[in-house]
Amino acid sequence: MNAIRSCFTGLALVIVSLTSCQKEYSEPAKDHSFTLRFRPVVQDTDNILEFGKTYTNFFNEPFEVRTFRFYIHDIRLFNTQTGDYFESGREQHFLVDAADTMGSRINMKVPSGTYNRISFRIGVDSVRNFSGAQTGALDPALGMFWTWNSGYIMAKLEGTSPLTGQPGDVFEYHIGGFKAPDNVIQQVTLPFPSQQSVTLGKDGDTEVVIAADVYRWFNGVHDIRLDTNPVVMSPGPLAKKVAENYANMFSVLIFYFYL
Amino acid sequence: MNACKKSGAPAPATLLTFTVPDGWPQPHYNFAGNPVTKEGFELGKKLFYDGILSKDGNFPCASCHQQFAAFATFDHPLSHGFDNQFTLRNAPGLFNMVWLPEMHWDGGINHIEVQPLAPITAPNEMAEDIANVVKKLQQHPEYPNHFKAAFGDATVTSERMLKALTQFVGMMVSANSKYDKVKRGELSFTTDEQKGYEIFQAKCATCHAEPLFTDNSYRNTGLPLDPVLKDYGRMRITGNSADSLKFKVPSLRNLYLTFPYGHDGRFYAVRDVLDHYSDGVQDGPTVDPLVKNKIPLSDADKFYLQYFLRTLTDSTFIGDKRFGPPQ
Numbered sequence: 001m002n003a004i005r006s007c008f009t010g011l012a013l014v015i016v017s018l019t020s021c022q023k024e025y026s027e028p029a030k031d032h033s034f035t036l037r038f039r040p041v042v043q044d045t046d047n048i049l050e051f052g053k054t055y056t057n058f059f060n061e062p063f064e065v066r067t068f069r070f071y072i073h074d075i076r077l078f079n080t081q082t083g084d085y086f087e088s089g090r091e092q093h094f095l096v097d098a099a100d101t102m103g104s105r106i107n108m109k110v111p112s113g114t115y116n117r118i119s120f121r122i123g124v125d126s127v128r129n130f131s132g133a134q135t136g137a138l139d140p141a142l143g144m145f146w147t148w149n150s151g152y153i154m155a156k157l158e159g160t161s162p163l164t165g166q167p168g169d170v171f172e173y174h175i176g177g178f179k180a181p182d183n184v185i186q187q188v189t190l191p192f193p194s195q196q197s198v199t200l201g202k203d204g205d206t207e208v209v210i211a212a213d214v215y216r217w218f219n220g221v222h223d224i225r226l227d228t229n230p231v232v233m234s235p236g237p238l239a240k241k242v243a244e245n246y247a248n249m250f251s252v253l254i255f256y257f258y259l
Numbered sequence: 260m261n262a263c264k265k266s267g268a269p270a271p272a273t274l275l276t277f278t279v280p281d282g283w284p285q286p287h288y289n290f291a292g293n294p295v296t297k298e299g300f301e302l303g304k305k306l307f308y309d310g311i312l313s314k315d316g317n318f319p320c321a322s323c324h325q326q327f328a329a330f331a332t333f334d335h336p337l338s339h340g341f342d343n344q345f346t347l348r349n350a351p352g353l354f355n356m357v358w359l360p361e362m363h364w365d366g367g368i369n370h371i372e373v374q375p376l377a378p379i380t381a382p383n384e385m386a387e388d389i390a391n392v393v394k395k396l397q398q399h400p401e402y403p404n405h406f407k408a409a410f411g412d413a414t415v416t417s418e419r420m421l422k423a424l425t426q427f428v429g430m431m432v433s434a435n436s437k438y439d440k441v442k443r444g445e446l447s448f449t450t451d452e453q454k455g456y457e458i459f460q461a462k463c464a465t466c467h468a469e470p471l472f473t474d475n476s477y478r479n480t481g482l483p484l485d486p487v488l489k490d491y492g493r494m495r496i497t498g499n500s501a502d503s504l505k506f507k508v509p510s511l512r513n514l515y516l517t518f519p520y521g522h523d524g525r526f527y528a529v530r531d532v533l534d535h536y537s538d539g540v541q542d543g544p545t546v547d548p549l550v551k552n553k554i555p556l557s558d559a560d561k562f563y564l565q566y567f568l569r570t571l572t573d574s575t576f577i578g579d580k581r582f583g584p585p586q
Contacts, residue, residue, distance in 0.1 A: 132292070132372030133421035140376055141390040141417045147376040149496050150369040182498075236498045 032200040035207040036075070036106040036118075040068055040098040043215040045253055049098060058219040061226040063161040063171065068098035068214060069144065070155035070246075071124050071137070075108065077115040079197065084113030090125045093137040095144065096212070116197040118208070122247065123154030123185035126178040149234065151176050154184055155246060157217055164230035171226050173217065175242050177235025184235070184243035190252045198255055205258040216249035217242060272296035272409060277357075280434040282442065283470050286357035288371050288429060293422045295430060298408040301585070303427025305405060306420060308584045311395055312375075313385035314341055320378065320424075321584070323350040327577055329433065329513035330354065336524025341386035347490060349524035351509060352517045354433035354576060358471050364506045364522045366477060367496045371429060372421045389417050396420065431582055433512055434470075437570040442470070448570065455567025458560050465549060466508045472571065477505040478547040481540030485523055492522065503545050512571045529568060533561045 040049035054062050075088040088108060097103035128138060129151045144153045153174045160169040177184045190210070192198055200206055218224045222241035232238050275295045279285060293299075307324075310316040323338040323346070324330040330353035332338040337345040348364050362368035368377060378384040379392060396402040396415045403413035410419050440446040448456060459467075468474040477493040484491070484504065493502035506522040520526040526535065537556040540546065556564070576582075 130369040132370040133418040133425070135416050135418040139417055140373065141393055143390070145373070145376065147373070147380045148363075149367040150373050234498065 031202050032110050032112050033205040034077075034108050034110045034200065035205075036108075037207055037209050038096045038098075038104040038212050039209050039253065040104070041211045041213050041215075043213065045211040045213070045251060049214060051099070055215070057215060057226065059223070059225050061161055061163050061218075063159050063226055065098075065157065065159040065214060067156055067158035068212075070096050070122055070212070071144065071152065072096060072106075072120045072122055073125055075106070075120040076118070077110055077113075078117050078119070079113065079115045080117060081197075082114055084111075084115055086110045086113070086115075090121075090127075093124060093128065095137045095142060098212075110200060112200050112202045112204075114197050114199045116192050116195070117189060118192070118210075118252065119187065119189040121185055121187050122243070123176075124152040124178070126183065126185065128152070129178040146174075146176060146234075151178055151235065155243070157214060157246075161226045161230070163227040165227070166230050171230040172233060173224075173231075173242055174233045175239045175246075177239050179235070182235045182237065182240055184240050186243050186247035188247055188250055190250055192252050193254065207256040207258070209253040209256070211249075211251045211253050213249045213251075217246050220245050220248050272298045272411075275300055275430070277430060278432075280432065280439070280470075283434070284358070287360045288357040288425075290357075290426070290429065293372070293425060295426045296409060298405070299410070299423050299426040300430060300581075302402075302405040302409045303423035303425070304582075305402075305585050306424055307427055311399065312379055312387060312392055314387045317341075318385045320375070323378075323384075324353050326579075326582055327516070328352065329516040329573070329577055330431070330582075331517040333516075334518065336519045338384075340384040341382065344383035346381075346384060347488060348522050349519065352513055353428055354431050354512065354573075355471055355510065356431065357429045360475055361507070365493045365496050366507055372425045375421055375424050376417075393417050393420065427582075431576075433573040433576040435575040436512065436573040439470075439573075441570070449566070451563055451566040452570055453567075455563035455565065456570075458556075458564050459567050462554055462556065462560075463511075463564075467511050472511040473508045476508055477502065478508060478549075479504040479506075479543065479545045480536075480550050481542060481546045482521060482525070482535070483541050485525070488523055490523065501545060504543065505545060511568060513573055513576070514568050515572050516577065529565055530561060533564060537561070 041047050042049050042055045049065060049068065051066050052064055054064055056062050071093055073088070073093045074090050077086040078084065094106045095103060124138065128134065138152070140147070144156065146153060153176045155175045157173045159171055161171055162169055164171045175184055221244045224242055224245060229238060232242055273296055275297055277290055277295055306312060307320045310319045312319060318341060323332045325333050327333065332350040336349060338350045340346055356371055359371070362371065362374045363377070368374045376389060379387050380389060393415055403415060406415050406419055407413040409423055437446060441448055466474055466476065466478060491503050493505040494500060514529060518527060520529070520532050526532045533556055536550060536554040538553065540550050540553045542551055
């Protein structure tokens, strides 16, 4: 009798914890440590971006990079077959900065499960663009906020090229805009390499490396040439074109499993 | 109070009340996420009057926003900023700010809390860097204590700095002019003021809507483009050519304290502005339909209008010690 009762009790506890897990994603069943590491690259996923080194874009225009940063939020892991699902939510924002190794790592606790896709949104959720003074990743002191035309710079790529015709040969892509039709927030969904599924067990520790390729800023969907469009610093159709290009800059490279 | 100090726990901040004047609409910003406290308000005041927010220490908010000018810049078409530079536009008075859905002549600021970031970082205004301001405040001998009093601990963040400034500026309500006293039944207009009020209601009140004396819209009032400033107003924000040369309708409250007038301060006298509407409006593709054909105003109309507009001066507001420099 006692054995049966405790068995039932145990089962009841499991049900309760599952229910609460579905309702509130921050509840404790999310026990797998999952880290996203972004690797800034140029053209080839093994060609790691170095600031100050000269590269050429699709149009054979030489350029050097000195700033490469972008926001992401609403990170989701899911499995198209099993229905396993995790989402970080729209509130939490992460600033990925190629100048800062730690800033390029995002650590989360996710529920154990088998996943085969990751998705996220590039940029700052539109609501947070008119919510007044904020802190953390959205602190305007981080230099990703337009002070004269309120709103966040959602992604930034800056550097030099002899072709820009600008003072100091600079090019500056400050991409933002949260209102239709110039909303630049981009949804990205990435399959895992070789169509794999990845099982994240309880108590584990996994790191996924995602390439972010600056080469893709200049072409793919729209042609953005350094000689004709060296400066984008306000919301509008041009900013949206750049965003539609860089929405394709990501690819999942590799998983590392730690015990 | 003494018991509080002895226990070592920080004294809780003292809440202040924000009052909406009778008959006014609810404000756009209601301090819901930023309750006003005496300590937060005092910190905001200290920041407002302190050059530490500017690069060279010479340009506090108060250098362009002077209380005796209803927090506009007295007698300046354009204000002075860092390194002997002019600002782009005429500094507006600061009052009844929490009723504004957007700020600046072009409406580029979508929330009162982030407004100070614009003048702090503009190279021709305070010319500072936000992270550097935060650093200077954190290293200052007094500020961390003020932040602790206002927010519970001594950490300085841009968010706290902006919220404190918002508490101070947001509390600036100007609602005690003769006009307000007449509306409250405490005083009466003179015959001349009453005539002016009637002309105002017939010819001006669509855009300068009571009781705030603005409808917060953006309009082109037929001012020709200044060839040096090349300021296209609202179009700079929206990128839409339909917004070319449109500027926010300013409140007329405290009008006689905030001269000169217009987004670039090109009119020195109220009479100049009235003459513009009756004779000077220059037509163009985006000129507002309400002024496109000019506003018929006789000499007598202008005379009476000026009597009425003088009733919008709030001398209580400009003498209110709460908003004056920290003692």
